[in-house]
Amino acid sequence: MSIFYNNAVCDIFIGKGAGGKMMQDIRNAQRNVKIVSPYLSPFLIKELIYLHSRGINIRLITSDEIEDFYGYDKNIHKLIIQHRNTDxxxxxxxxxxxxxxxxxxxxxxxxxxxxxxxxxxxxxxxxxxxxxxxxxxxxxxxxxxxxxxxxKVYHYTYKQLFPFKVFVSPNSSNSSNKTFIHSKIYIIDDEIAYLGSLNFTGSGVKDNHETRIRTTDPNAVAKIIEEMKEIYFHSNLPERDIQFWGSQLYEEPMN
Known part of the structure; x- marks a missing residue:
């Protein structure tokens, strides 16, 4: 899980509001959005849900340190759909x-x-x-x-609203995993890619002093896409089981 690409043509931004242009590109997506961010904010999860409703293909990689897992807005609930099965x-x-x-x-x-x-x-x-x-x-x-x-009349199963993976953080109790997916990668329509320090959070996108690069270099974007595929499909890192997560997020009345 690593790449090196030299001589990429890119724009560089350092400072506050590093996510302004990125969010504009994400909202203007026509086909797909792929994101790697260890942390998420509720209202930005809502942005992804809206894109999905428009027919934009979403793929997300994050960690189990999601900001609103037990928060007030609970938008993470909307990414996991509960299905009640009746005996x-x-x-x-x-x-x-x-x-x-x-x-x-x-x-x-x-x-x-x-x-x-x-x-x-x-x-x-x-x-x-x-x-x-x-x-x-x-x-x-x-x-x-x-x-x-x-x-027990009912049992429950869960499915994802769109494809995403939640990797176990090394900070989690009883975790033997030593690798934290700390990268921040944003790919829009397989044509635009962002890299940098900003998480997909309100503070990362708007408030913090962050660094980010934006590239439309076809070769660089292709390399970044391949790296994200490698993380998503072949990282072999421990993941949160969606059935377990669903049981933590939702009530499961027996009858």
Whole structure:
């Protein structure tokens, strides 16, 4: 995972607002946008979602230190789509148990309504023994309710809105990975490429003092594209599993 290319024709920018021209090029993309950035900001993830909705092909490489993973905006959620799968047999079992629970409750209330007046109107407290039946039904219903709660009707799978990879950061606990994809690469329509220090974040694009180069040199862009393909398909670095991430991002009610 490395390239060297000499004599590339490029523009150089150093300073604040290094991402201004880059964002303009990204928003004007006609075919595809490819990005490598270890950090992302919520509103810029939103930009990628909008591009995807326009039919622009997006490919993203980032790290598990995404800024809004647990943040307020939660745009990362929109990159991972939850699909709920139903176990029809379990659903039928649950529905039957719910029906039984409702019937037991109805009978318990009915018995209580009948037994109490009989006890006091006839002044015969032998009817109180009938409440043993009510208690027994209560215990049976309690068991049924617990079984309803344990019945797993739904399981969940997740898919990506568009292709992206999230590599495990060396900073993550229990990670044996020593390589951090710290590069910042932006490719637009396979014709324009940006390299530099700016992350795909609000501070990187607008506020920080950053360095970046922009090139439309066909040979240089082709080399950069090949390097991004190498990172995406052949890095052999540990990745976050999308099924695990989805389970962390979304609630997963059993039934």
């Amino acid at each position: 029809e047999k379990a659903k039928e079992t649950r529905d039957n148990l719910k029906s039984l629970s409702g019937t037991l409750l109805f009978v318990m209330i009915g018995l209580g309504v009948v037994l109490l007046p009989l006890m006091y109107l006839l002044n015969n407290f032998k009817f109180a023994y009938g409440f043993a039946v009510v208690i027994l039904m209560f215990l049976i219903r309690d068991s049924v309710v617990k079984k309803i709660k344990r019945t």
